[in-house]
Amino acid sequence: MSCWQTIQDYGLRSLGYGERLLPRSDFTLCQQFTLIGSGLLWNIYFAVLALLAGFVLANALAVAKGAKTPILRKPAEWFIFVFRGSPLFIQFFFGYFLFLSLKGVSPVFTPFTSAALGALVVLFFNTSAYSAEIFHGALRSVPKGDLEAADAYGFSGLARFRRIVWPTAMRLAWPAYTNEAIFLFHATVLVFFSGFPAWQQKGDALYYASYFADKTFNPFIPYPILAGYFILLTLLIIGIFGLINRHLNRHLPQDARQRLRFRPNLIR
């Protein structure tokens, strides 16, 4: 079987298209590359949607955490503490079983027991909490001079926040936020190892990598393939976020711009 045929058969296997049965014997390198790459679609799906939605909630949480009134501040603080203080792995388990119990209460929650939605919700809350902490720190370190200048020009309230405080905070937070994005992308591999079932063997990259490692009892091929894919995509994330960073800092002289530094944040 040619490699092109394998790609046609298994390229979209993780989404349920193509060949139904996974290869069972005589594994070729091409099969491993194709299937693990196919699983990567799930990682991208989780990471992109969770990041986009999480960005909005994170901003709201960061502002709420900086609020003077405890009605807003306390819930935000607790939300951030709970999601940052506990392992994502346990959060996935808890989320899955929570949705499973809620399913009995109302059929509305049935789709949440699938990885596609349930795990996405958990990842969304998790990245919101981590990013909110970053944004909160950035909001607090907006230079005093900027605020005084805004006051002098007669900015106040929402206009001051929207045109002065928030853009500056984003500029300050961006390098840290880039790392959070990479970190979240890496965290997506936990999904199918934590309760959420891989229905009809539609799993993510690590799911297929460990499938091959189990079947061939040889970890030295699938895991380096997985690592290679992840390094490539990590570089892609750094590239995209670097472009945004350049856009954010386009008014600054070249040497005053904050450089992106890759500082992975390890496991959550």
Added chain:
Amino acid sequence: MFSYCTDPDTLSGLTWLSCYLTTGKHMALYGSFGTVLLLLAITAPTALALGFVGASAARSHIAPLSWLGKFYIAIVRGVPDIAFFLFFVIALDQGIEYLRHKLRCPDWSEPIRQGNDFVVCSAAKMPLSTAPQWLHEIYGFGLAVVTFAIVFGAFAANVLFGAMRAVPRAQIETAEAYGMSRRQAFWRVLVPQMWIYALPGLSNLWMVLIKATPLLFLLGVEDIVYWARELGGAKTARFTSYPHPDWRMWYFLALLVFYLVFTRVSEVALERLTRRLSRGQATAAGEALRKAATT
């Protein structure tokens, strides 16, 4: 556990709960919290030691040693760590069995990798197939500890490497001016001073290590996640004298709370340690302490 627990069918309410929570399997669950703490107690110093070796190697003037140290630090970046965990456990297991195979059965002619199988002679199996069950468990746990130590050692090496570079250059120059050799300057000046720079990174790492402990489950150790899944699942009256519906959600809620409390306690303890270590250091925090003491 309690004397009134002999006939669970007659119990209700709190007494039922007190009996339920003290069954043998629940005791195993509480014991597995000990497993987690034991893992932390063994892994943290080992990882720190590995990190120290890695960071020192990366600073070395001998090129291959420095490459090795830098490679060790760099390897954990860019790849999801859980992939490392899954990889190292199998790789270590096979590595050990391969070495034992070479030593114990030198006249074995067949290849070790036969298609999809990894075949070693029975004398090289680790642990031996005749070994008792507890030895298998200890071996599994040992592999997990080594894996954790390797992965976290790389993280710690990264932190310590940065800390060694953060010690002001003038301190080393002064040491050299006093005629200390490189080795003396390293041990007497650099190492005692680097901890305060390393502490923020190391405390972060400790938090991460706490949060990584549930991954033990993936390495096949019977840890808290395993028992929570096991005990929480729905039980019918046929198999247990304490039937209950699916309670896994509550078990995982308990785990969540355990981790939150543990994190919070660590945070407070590390804050105190930072204060203690800042005393007499040439940093902003040390300066603040000095001023507070004199006024």
